[in-house]
Amino acid sequence: MKPAIALSIEKLSFSYSGKKALDQVSFNIRAGECTLLLGPNGAGKSTLFSLITRLYDTHEGRIELCGFDIKQQTRQALAKLGVVFQQTTLDMDLTVMQNLRYHTALHGLGRKEAMQRIQQELERLNMFDRRFEKIRQLNGGHRRRVEIARALLHKPALLLLDEPTVGLDVPSRLAIVDYVHQLAADEKLAVLWASHLIDEIYPDDHLIVLHKGQIKANGTVDDVLKITNTTLVKDAFYNLTQGDQA
């Protein structure tokens, strides 16, 4: 039996003042699946994320998170969602613990459960000893780890990551890529990762290539290589986007 669908997007379109940013986008993401969303700048990745997180309203099409319609059952849907935004969204002047406690409060976790979850998530990322440090004192890689820990505190079914490795050095980047792939496999978490870095793709990943608001490819890495008649993801991406820079 196939794992449950965590995110379902059906014929989603969105325009900014008449200009189409997304055009009839449809795809599903299942539990335990790590999906890489590849697309050049302006492909519609940020718009798609803003629609899934309900920062923008869905006018055309449908988004469901674990069976909850984002427009009709917004709160139930958002409760299933963990997000790591492209920009850091931590409060620099507060400690790691204060930032995480704020998040658990927003998700209604009681003190005991919150402390338990914070310890679990921070320990998994080797950050528990640094819980009383201010965010300002942490380097970029460690800040990202805190953000990933935060996104998981309320046990979401879907983790959204919007180019989370931008600006990080290579070891930090690889550590995060590895950790998220591990999470998807171990916790049966569905992951949607927007990226423009080809080396962040693992052979078993699900790949979606978005270009000018349309889906150009949707399948396993092998599927995408097959339809583009290439042997490298880099070449497949180049073919699908007609050479536009990622």
Added chain:
Amino acid sequence: MNMMHYWRAMWGIIGRELWRFVTQRERFISALVRPLVWLFVFAAGFRAALGLAITPPYETYILYEVYITPGLIGMIQLFNGMQSSLSMVYDREMGSMRILMVCPLPRWFLLLSKLLAGTGVSILQVYVFLGIAWFYDIHAPWQGYLWVLPTLMLSGLMLGALGLLLSSFIKQLENFAGVMNFVIFPMFFMSTALYPLWKMKESSVLLSKLAQYNPFSQAVELIRFALYGQFNQHAFIYTLVAFLVFMAAAIIGYNPSKGMMVKKGGG
């Protein structure tokens, strides 16, 4: 979704705001310096220039410093309301607003909690200001210090909601300077904070009319009466209605389908 969730989230938001305020010492000091300069310098200089008749709630001749104290309380809350909205614009630019907006609670509730947090901070500032003013021989009846608390809640909410509304329309931090010039200064100077209506009428009927309809004037009068243990019903209703209108408009402004959230995005 239970009540406990709402309760925890609200205290999470308020606690964060209060903590940020007390740890940012510069913000605390500058919030106090502004009204104190007005009290110690401006009011002292104006004392001789302005003669004040006995008008309610005062039962005797008062010093100008006593007259402008409620106005300066209003000033603290006005600046605080705008400061909160400035921080909302900043949060939105920095992205931390998104964390609040994607949490599974109704948006009106999140905005209201933000507003309560800002009002809590402004009340803290007001009581410290009143404490300093007390040493400067500006005394209200002791009950006044208690009566003023609920009115500070309402006036703080009203001014905060105005700030919230403005923040939903301001796209960038740079545009905030305009708010200072076009909202804070006209609101403050065209009000009963510095001079009573009858005094204004002597020089300009139009100005006195504008001041009369200015919600900030009504908030100041509500505070002025409460400080002397009296309830100004007209000011109360006016401030309450203004709060409800500003709040409703702010909620619409932050609604993803109607307001500012729909704007040009990136890739």
